[in-house]
Amino acid sequence: MSEFVIDVRDLHKSFGARSVVDGLTLKVAQGEICGFLGANGSGKTTTIRMLCGLLTPDSGEGTCLGLDLRKAGPAIRRQTGYMTQRFSYYDDLTVRENLELVAGVYEMVDGNEAVRAIVARMGLRAYETQLAGHLSGGWKQRLALAACVLHRPKLLLLDEPTAGVDAKARREFWDLIHDMAGEGLTVLVSTHYMDEAERCNRIVYLADGRIVVSGTADEVVRGAGLIIFEAAGDGIDEVTRRVRRMRGVEAAAVFGHALRVAGNDRAALEEATRAFPSLDWHEAEPRLEDVFIHQLAAKEAVQ
Template sequence: MTAAPPVAAPTVAIEVEGLRKTFGERVVVDNLSMSVQRGQIYGFLGPNGSGKTTTIRMLCGLLTPDAGRGTCLGLDILTQAREIRRHVGYMTQKFSLYTDLSVRENLEFVARIYGVPRPEAAAQEALVRLGLEGRGRQLAGELSGGWKQRLALGACILPQPQLLLLDEPTAGVDPQARREFWAEIHALAAEGLTVLVSTHYMDEAERCHEIAYIAYGHLLAQGTVPDVIAGSGLVTYVVEARRGAGLDPTGTIAALGKALKADPVVEMVAPFGISLHISGHDPATLAAAIAPYRERPDLAWSQETPTLEDVFIDLMLRSPDTSR
């Protein structure tokens, strides 16, 4: 008799529908539905107090929703939350390991707490993987922000979770450390680890396979970065002040920005050095608003694809703050 082929692991890591969570009379998450593929890096964006952390905690069984249904890693988020938590690594923004223990001692302690086989060997493997082998004897409290985050990541992945939660993991970390951190996150995802990350950095959001924008409990946009930008409906012009003898590019841009912000048909004006991003949703109205300035010799105009930051700010401006 021919043996049955092995059953393939489900490709969907998280699938939820109609999630709702309230604290007292305040609705923190309202009717949220989404799907996350295994091995995907899924980014959560949104203003402070918008429900990002609450959403992440419901998705992985750390918080029970008041309404809705769904699965995480093939387990029911309502009835199997404890089992889900056994497969989750959670890295908080604040460093939460023992500052008076060495890097190696912290990793060995975590390995023993989670019952990892051969904890010393497991800690050594984590040291090598994350480039910490030269710092094994250093006290964790003496590490810089970037190295602390790398150590925290190593502790999170020691028990070999299937799902990793990162809550603004690189806040206050220098650009090189952030890039190295994200390189490791992508390496982990390529090995099949699913990652949920909340961030305010647009360059980090662009490193995610998909993103979701949540504002005050409502999911306003989700998909790949190009899809979210295309779905925003924004039209963006970029104007740059020319440099040259007798020209004042800084003053020119400041005056132009002030004039355009005073125009009620211009929805958004954002300065970038000696240039401005000018955006709106009605192409004809926006074109008419900037027409008087298009022929000025001291200005160079172009129409460009909106940036993710343009979309982020637009969504924020159009989202009423219901957190108060």
Template sequence: MNGEPVIDVRGLTKRFGDKTVVDHFDLKVPRGSIYGFLGPNGSGKTTTIRMVCGLLKPDEGEGTCLGYDVLHESMKIKNKVGYMTQRFSLYEDLSIRENLEFFARLYGLGQVRRRVDDAIASLGLEGRSKQLAGSLSGGWKQRLALAVSMMHNPQLLLLDEPTAGVDPKARRDFWDTIREYSRQGVTTLVSTHYMDEAVQCDRIAYIAYGKKLLDAPTAEIPGRLGLHAFKLDNGDLEKLTAELRGADGVEILARFGASIHVCGKDREKLAATVDRIRGEPGVRVTEIEAGLEEAFIYLMANSDDNFSVGDAA
């Protein structure tokens, strides 16, 4: 990454009726980075992505994407962007090869056969090229959608909840591919609410109900929030949960498998509360570093939902 901004937008705002779906959003993304949009469903992530890539005109704001003005040069932006939506949107009654050939021609690409062969080979689809797209599993549909998105060699890849409904191995394989594109200089902007995807991103903008609450390198987010955490193992976890809920210093109380994570910003108050249950039968208390998931839960708990009806995408 050389620091050159591929996306540089300021004050992007979008309203639908009386709802402000995206509220004065700023974003600067350097070339070759993987930039995550994290936040609950209905927070404006998809709407922001569509404004950035020229698919939706903002009501307010300005800026550039790939050097083009987002307000007045949207067609130029679209031609240089690969966009992969959450829902599989290719032709299910066409084969893998037929889909790739169709979109290669739609993009106006030359040497269609070579490009299609390269796309099939690069994503390991050789043995399935004649298979109908509609009969593919979620992971293979994902590979095909990514291959189509990258056929015209875009400089920017926009991924909207790209691995929803895909098994863990397919998700890992997918992210290996995205990392390889990043090494080649392709910038990726991805919206997600999966923690194991968020940690793959170089930087995360946390969005809640139209507002950006945090924008930082992924590894720094828990520290920036100033959260302290304790892990409670064994014992009667249901009883411990009831005792700790709402107690002094406890801002986050979350079940992680056979453990409870207790988090808060005031370590002194939190530690004093946790100390009171150390004597419970079988309970083991360990101080831990708050991670990205605890940070995500904390941000959600402290976000005001201003969309009581409707879908803000």
């Protein structure tokens, strides 16, 4: 097998006249947690489905787990865990029954032992006999993760796995992901949560089916060239409404009692801040969320 678990080049996929993935090239190393970022419709889900053999690319080539992406879909899927955006197991079966069903689908010879082990690892023992439909969102996601890794895959594909889950459950979910990555599992995960993206070893930003930014969170933030000015004071909401319309201001948002103004044109931003001398302005470090909004604004400006 190649040193890369995912090694694909120039993937294209269209649905009718709409191009969804347009020349995507991606490499992901073993044990890496790679985060997929991008607006809705940017091609994240379609890419994930091509990588696990559920969709065939219109063109392009490469390997997943050392297997030909275009020819070996069933073999790839047997070694891959894929967790979709929505809970996709049976509400009217218990936690254990769902896992036993998955073990049967994969024809695992040690299915009973594998179920016992994953129930313990995911902290599901207290819920084994509970119907899946009665679980909270966080515990449903744990069950879904348990089902995805029950057959001991080498690659885990997660499509917005923690949408709608509370902060504590999200953190615990990611702790489990990092534990498994430390054991050699490769993970590709799409997310809209910036704190989750920062936990990835590398992030890839997609726009219109193309990769426009790739690197660690720090590299992506530094490479964006964003300038941030921050201020606090009275009348902050009114200032925010006014400053958004000023030249050079790409984004202006209130966080608590502070206003953050972002853009690439330092002179224009300084001029904008001088228009509100009653506020105490200072330059601040950009965050990954600032870069995410910047990329969205750039995409909208092109359209």
